[in-house]
Amino acid sequence: MIRVENLTKLFGTKRAVDGISFSVERGEVLGFLGPNGAGKSTTMRMITGFIPPTDGKVKVGGFDMVENPIPAKRLIGYLPENAPAYTDMTVSGFLGFAAEIRGLRGEAKKKAIHRAVEMCFLENVLHQSVETLSKGYRHRTCFAQSIIHDPDVLVLDEPTDGLDPNQKHEVRGLIKRMGEKKAIIFSTHILEEVDAACSRAIIIDRGKIVANGTPQELRKKSEWAGAVTLRVKGVAGAAVSSKLYQVPLVNRVTVVEEKDGRVTVSVFPKPSEAGANGEFARAVGEAAHGWHIEQLQIEEGRLDEVFRSITMPDTAQEVKK
C-alpha cells in the first residue's frame, strides 16, 4: 500500500531525510522510531503529500504522491505531529468538516462521525469548542479526524503523545486492531508500543534507516539477547566471575549486585553464540554447579538498549565501560 523509494529531503544544505526506502502492506503496522530530529515527521509529511520530496518517490495504493496526489490522499488518514485542529470550531463541527472534505454527506456523514466519536471516546466533548479542550482530548479529536473515512492507509505521528495511561492503552489496541485490515505507519518514542502494536519497526537516525525488522529481530541485535542473569547465594562475586570466565562461550561477566551474601551477575555470550542461547545457558548452569542457585534467567534482549546502541554508538560504549 505504501511504497517509499530513496526518499530524500534537503532543508537548505541539511539532509533531514537521506535516501529512505521501505514499504508497508495491508495488515502491517510499522513502528517508526528514532531520536529527536531524526527525520520521522519529515518522512511522514512527504508520505502524506504535505511537503514535496527533494528526491525519491512515494506511492500510496499505486498512486504517485507527486504526480497524482488526489487519489493517493483519498486513501490516507493522517494525524500530524502536535495534533492540529481548528480552534474556532466545536468538536462535532470539526469532525463534520473532515467528513465533508472526504466526500461524505447526509446519512453517511452522520454515521462516520458517530463511529469515529465512539472509537476515540469523544461523546463528552462533542459540543465543546476545540479551543477549550485539554491536550489529550484535542489529540483524540485530531485522531478521530484521521479515521473518519475509514482509510486504507493511516499515518500517525506520535498518536499516543499526551494521552493518559488508559487512553494510551486504548489507542495501542485500536492501532493493532485496525492494522489487521489497513496499512499503518506510526512514530513513537515509547518503546513498549513497538511490542504492543507493531508487526515491524524501523529505526532511523540522522535521516537514514539504521535498523528494520520485527520487534524480535531488533531485540536480537541487543547485547542482552541470549545473556543469562544468575543469582547465587553464599559465594563471593569475584569467585563467581572468575569461574564463569573459564566457560569458553562467555564473552563478559558483570556483577550487577552483591548484597546479603547473594551475588547477581549478568553473563554475556560471545557474539557468534548469541543465537544458540539454550546451549549457552546450559553451559553457565554447569559452571554454577555446586553453588546455591536462586535464579537463572535467559534475557530476551532489550529494545531500549538496542535503540541506544544504534542511535548513540559512542555513548553506548561509555555505558559498557
Next chain:
Amino acid sequence: MSTTFGNIQAIAKRELTGFFASPVAYVFIVIFLLLCGAFTFLFGGFFERDQASLAAFFMWHPWFYLFLVPAVGMRLWSEERRQGTIELLLTMPITSSQAILGKFFASWAFLLLALALTFPVWITVNYLGSPDNGVIICTYLGSALMAGAYLSIACMTSAMTRNQVVAFIVSVVICLVLVLGGVPRVKEFFDAINLPWLGSLAAGMSVMTHFDAFQRGVIDFRDLVFFGSLIGLALFTTGVILRSHRTG
C-alpha cells in the same frame, strides 16, 4: 467537477462557521455600519448635497475597505500556518486552488453580507427623493468587486507570514498604493515632473479609477476585466507562495 464544487463549498462553510463562532464577525459588521452611517451623514454632506444620490455614501468605500478588508483577510492563511492546521488542510484530498477559492469566497460572502446590511441608506434616499436606482445598483456592484480585489490581496499577504499583524500591515500598504494611483494629486505630480505616461499607468492600475466608472452608472467591460484579473492574479500568487513554503 461536482467534487470540486463540493470541496470548495466544504472549505467555505468551515471558514464561515469559524468566523461566526468568534465575536470578530459581529464587531466587524457593527463597525462597518457605524462608519458608513457616520461618514455618509456627518462628513459626506449627504443632506447638504440636496440631491437624491448615494454618492456621499459610496465615496468612502475605497477608504473603509482599506482597513476593514485586510482585517477580514489577514487570518485566512496565517492562522492556518500558526496553528499547524494547514498540514491537515493540504493533506486532504483537495487541490490547493480549491482551498484558496473556498476561503476567498467565504470571506467575500461575509463582506457582501456587511455591504448588503447598508440597505437602510438606500431606503432612506428613496424615501427622501427619487434617486437613479440603476446607478446605485451599479455602484453596489462596483463596491462588491472592489472589496473582492482588496480581499484577494489580503489573502495573498496572509499566505506570506504566520503573523497576522504583519499580514494586515503589508496588505494595507499594497491596497493603499492601488488607491492612491487614482487620486488627482498623483496625476498632477507626474504631469509636473514630465512623466505623464507614468501618471496614466498609475491611474489605470488604481481601483479608484475603475470604481469611479461604476459610480457614474457605467458597467464597462474593461473595469470588470480589471477587477477580475486583479483577483485572479492575487489568488494565483497565493498558491505560488503556499507552494514555496512547503518546498522549504
